[in-house]
Amino acid sequence: MKPHAKPIIFAKTVRTSVALIVVTGVLSGCATVSASAKHSSPDLTPPPLVVSVGDSIMKGNGLIPEEAWPALISRTDGFSGMNLACNGEGFVAPGDPLDCNGPFGDLATRVALLHPTTLLISGSSNDFGIDNPTLLAATVSALANSRRALPTTQIIALSTVWGDTPPPAQLADVDQQVRDATLRVRGVFVDIGQPLMGHPEWLQADDVHPTAEGQQHLAAAISAALAARNISLGEK
Structure with missing residues (x-):
């Protein structure tokens, strides 16, 4: 004035x-x-909605929900997040019967009802021991169902997170099936490496699930991997 x-x-x-x-x-x-x-x-425009589907590492097992890496990234990148990750779940592994009680593919309808801007999904070591053709078929089915229900949603698949030791050979097989299935549905596969490797202090006593600090390092690595591919989840 x-x-x-x-x-x-x-x-x-x-x-x-x-x-x-x-x-x-x-x-x-x-x-x-x-x-x-x-x-x-x-501005009444709602922030982008990112729905995360994964296993107990993505869920932040042993921690409060706000300490899991999807929540950490949502605060820095400016999006609204819904974390549907479940203990024990994979593309074939059914997960905790008291929680999800089914594989990733069973969540397709629930995810579709949320109308997310982005579906963020991750490979899981819970699918170790599943032969490659079976795993590929289950992964393709899960992502294809999601794509049919969400034709315009950005689908991003992340490589499987391991712990502080070198990952076993089958992890590469799991990631290959996830990569192939993601490309079939016009999604993007992002290899985030192994941010926890060499850092046992970033794992809880079970040597599987990251501590709050470990989740912070995961969040930083995932954000960097997405940025390297010019992928944006929010409004930052």
């Missing part, structure tokens, strides 16, 4: 002075309304 006008000098006739007062008041009022309107129109 412009500075207040100098006091009006009464000159010539009373009519002139009154006119000046009225005009000045009207202009000041317009300026006030415009400035007020400008600041009273908040």
Whole structure:
């Protein structure tokens, strides 16, 4: 708003002075309304919604939900997050019967009802021991169902997270099946490496699940891997 006008000098006739007062008041009022309107129109557009589907590492097993890496990234990247990760779950592994009680593919309908901007899904060591053709078929089915239900949603699959030791050979097989299935549904596969390798202090006593600090390092590595591919999840 412009500075207040100098006091009006009464000159010539009373009519002139009154006119000046009225005009000045009207202009000041317009300026006030415009400035007020400008600041009273908040952006009502909701932030992007990212739904995460994965295993107990993504869930943040042993921690509070706010310490899991999807929640950490949502705060830094500016999106609304819904973490549907489940203990023991995989593309074939059914997961905790008291939680999800089914593989990733069973969540397709639930995810579709949320209408997410992005579906973030991860490979899992819970599928170790499953032969490659079976795992590929289950992964393709899960992602194809999601794509049919969400034709415009960004689908991003992440490589499987391991612990502080070198990953077993089958982890590469799991990642290959996830990569192949993701590309078939016009998704993007992102290899995040093994951010926890060599850092036993970032794991809980079970040597499987990351501590709060470990989740922070996972979040940083995943954010960096997405940025390297020019992939944005939020509004940052």
